[in-house]
Amino acid sequence: MAATKTTAPKRPAKKSAKPVRNPLAPERIAAILDILAKTYPGVVCALTHRNAWELTVATILSAQCTDVRVNLVTPALFKTFPTPKAMAAASLPEIEELIRTTGFFRNKAKNIQGAARIVTEEFGGKVPKTMDEILRLPGVARKTANVVLGSWYGIADGVVVDTHVMRLSRRLELTKQTSPQKIEQDLIKILPQDRWINFSHELIHHGRQVCIARKPRCVDCTLEKLCYSSDKTWTSHPA
Numbered sequence: 165m166a167a168t169k170t171t172a173p174k175r176p177a178k179k180s181a182k183p184v185r186n187p188l189a190p191e192r193i194a195a196i197l198d199i200l201a202k203t204y205p206g207v208v209c210a211l212t213h214r215n216a217w218e219l220t221v222a223t224i225l226s227a228q229c230t231d232v233r234v235n236l237v238t239p240a241l242f243k244t245f246p247t248p249k250a251m252a253a254a255s256l257p258e259i260e261e262l263i264r265t266t267g268f269f270r271n272k273a274k275n276i277q278g279a280a281r282i283v284t285e286e287f288g289g290k291v292p293k294t295m296d297e298i299l300r301l302p303g304v305a306r307k308t309a310n311v312v313l314g315s316w317y318g319i320a321d322g323v324v325v326d327t328h329v330m331r332l333s334r335r336l337e338l339t340k341q342t343s344p345q346k347i348e349q350d351l352i353k354i355l356p357q358d359r360w361i362n363f364s365h366e367l368i369h370h371g372r373q374v375c376i377a378r379k380p381r382c383v384d385c386t387l388e389k390l391c392y393s394s395d396k397t398w399t400s401h402p403a
């Protein structure tokens with residue numbers, strides 16, 4: 165007798181899985197950049213400065229300190245020592261006294277005086293325009309170098325990664341890294357170079373005003389629809 169062919173019972177069709185999100189999809193990055201540019205048009209560095217030297221000093225002073233506090237201190241500092249040459253010749257206690265309220269003032273005074281000496285003796289009194297040269301100034305790491313190169317000279321050599329850029333880049337899933345250096349490398353890979361300078365200005369403003377560290381104001385956020393951060397305090401996304 166011929167064997168009859170048995171047919172296996174049909175399995176119920178699988179529910180269609182949720183589409184996989186790609187946080188780094190070019191169209192998502194473009195949408196984030198577009199929204200940021202429209203939300204913060206013409207945004208600039210919040211540190212008061214009149215030249216590259218003043219911006220360098222202000223950025224050194226801004227470590228562990230607010231820009232508002234730095235802006236209160238720098239007018240008297242630059243009135244007393246208006247040039248790198250004058251700052252190089254100043255005594256450390258004089259500089260310390262003028263910058264005391266910015267915190268870590270002994271270290272900052274030493275760095276500012278050291279930077280003033282190098283700028284005066286090796287660069288003819290002008291802050292250099294290349295990353296390698298500017299990194300030779302004491303107290304200047306990539307963040308300060310990127311601030312000065314980008315905001316004063318208009319040179320997009322990298323992306324400024326401060327505490328706001330770190331937090332927001334992670335919340336927006338532009339990086340999984342935790343160190344500023346690695347975050348900057350990730351951002352450089354995904355952002356068009358002509359947006360490197362303004363992107364950090366915009367993100368810093370967004371971080372100060374809306375995407376604040378403790379309790380982000382997601383309900384007021386223009387990026388909300390694009391954001392899937394676990395830190396969100398409100399969401400329009402369906403559960």
Ligand code: SF4
Nearest residue numbers: 375380382385388391
């Ligand atoms: S939705 Fe919330 S967490 Fe996401 S970027 Fe906006 S403020 Fe930040």
